[in-house]
Amino acid sequence: MYTKINKMMKIQPAGGWPKYHSYYLKKKTSNIHQRNYIYMKHQYTKRQSSQKMVAAVTGKFFQDVKLPQQKTQDDGVLFPAVLSPNHNTDPTAVELHDFEEAIRAQKVWLESLLQKTGAILFRGFPVASPSDFDQVVKAFSYVEFPYFGGIAPRTKVVGRVYTANESPPHMGIPFHHEMSYAPDFPTKVFFYCDEEPGKGGETPIVLSHIIYEKMKEKHPEFVAQLEKHGLSYTDVINDEDDPSSFTGRNWKSKFNTDDKSIAEERAAKLGLKLEWIGNAVKLTSTPLPAIRFDKESRRKTWFNTIAVTYSDPAGKTFSSAGGKTVQIGNGDPVPDHAVEDYFKIVEEECVTIPWKKGDILLINNLMVLHGRRPLLKPPRRVLASLCK
Structure with missing residues (x-):
């Protein structure tokens, strides 16, 4: 610039x-x-x-774009917000450095927009590689969230950038808040489209407070139990990654050690009860909040991983995440009909925007649930970065 x-x-x-x-x-x-x-x-x-010029350029750098998939909320706010380079700016003349400078100069405004809308899709900016994506994430100056205790198989690509999920791309991933099954979790999640999908493979998103309100209206007693007792998750993890599951991360990667005694210490810090079953380990969490109150938006949110871990009494798992179960914190089972209605509600309320090469999606993890649609036509490569 x-x-x-x-x-x-x-x-x-x-x-x-x-x-x-x-x-x-x-x-x-x-x-x-x-x-x-x-x-x-x-x-x-x-x-x-130069300072005046920079201020002038960054002040007009972003423009709102409307896409047919966006939804208008009750307060008139479009979800998600979509930003592109200003129409008065020649997009071909915009460089990565310009984008970074604009983020730094307009960070307060961007954070305000994120809090207002829950998610921002940046489209049309010169982000051509994982390294470029890493630079954009760094421009926001958020504290990096180490992926410690997570269940998704991921590999570091560069800097603060990781693969989003290495499970078979034809598998869908249910809606969830990132690491809502853990006592500590990221507050912001970045996604980057490195390879545009041929067909399918979208990352649908939905506002969590809407899900809470709809579920409370339809199942008030169940929601009251969740608010009072929370949820307890049980997981059986092997010593090798399970490539067939989107929650198939092995315990050595999860705890960043191959020493069982160290794994036990780290499990305890995460509030997990650990039981060894040969080379595998059974982990049971202490009850965790399933409904959270977002202080910024002053709203209650459906903050849990019930869709990823639920299985009915017959053993059928809605998410194909074998070995994982969930129950209400007081030991009661999760009612089947409530979960079935939950799946219907998130599908009705979600927004699904097809990825384009170079897209960056920033979501407020306290406000928004996300998932993954099955890939119908390769290729697809979506990367992620987690922040506090």
């Missing part, structure tokens, strides 16, 4: 200043102090002009 600004201002960039040299000659001065004064005065003027 600064190179562009210099060109626009007709100021030669760093790397030699013949313009100043000619100016000094015209002034016919050999006094070193006078030359330094002239130079510093010009630098100050240039710096002030």
Whole structure:
């Protein structure tokens, strides 16, 4: 951006200043102090002009875009927000550095928009690689959330960027809040489309407070139990990744150790009761909140992983996440009909926008549930980054 600004201002960039040299000659001065004064005065003027130029550019950098898949909420707010480079800006002239600078300059506004809408889709920006995505995430200056205690198989790609989920892409992933099954979880999740899907493979999202309100209206007693007792999750994890499951991360990766005694210590810190079954381990969580109160939005949210871990009495698992079960914190079973209605509600209320190469989706993990549609036509590569 600064190179562009210099060109626009007709100021030669760093790397030699013949313009100043000619100016000094015209002034016919050999006094070193006078030359330094002239130079510093010009630098100050240039710096002030550059700052004004940067402010002007970033102030108009983003524009709202409307997509047919967006939904209008009761308060008139579109979900999600969709931002692209301003229509007065030539998109081909926008560089990654411009995008980063605009994020830094407009971070307060972007955070306000995220809190208002729950999710922001950035489309049409020059993000061409995982490294570019990493730079964009860093521009927000959020604290990185280490993926410790997670159940999804993931691999680090670069910097703060990981694969989103390495399970077979033809499998769908139910709606969930990231790591809502753990006492500590990220508050923001970034997704990046590195390879645009041929067909399918979308990342649907839905506002969690709407799910809470709909479920409370339809199943008030069940929701009251969730608010009072929470949910307890049970999981059986092997010592090797299970590539057939989107929750198939092995216990060595989960606890970042292959030492069973260390794994036991780390499980205890996560509030997990651990029981060894050969080389596998059975983990049972203490009851965790299933409904949370978001202080910023002043709303209650459906903050749990019930869709990922639920199985009916016959052993049928809605999510194909074998070995995982859930029950109400007081030991009561989760009612089948309530979960069936939950699945219907999230499908009715969700927004599904097809990915485009270079898209970045930022979601407020306290407000929004996300999932994955089955990939119908390859390729597809979506990466992720978690933040506090």
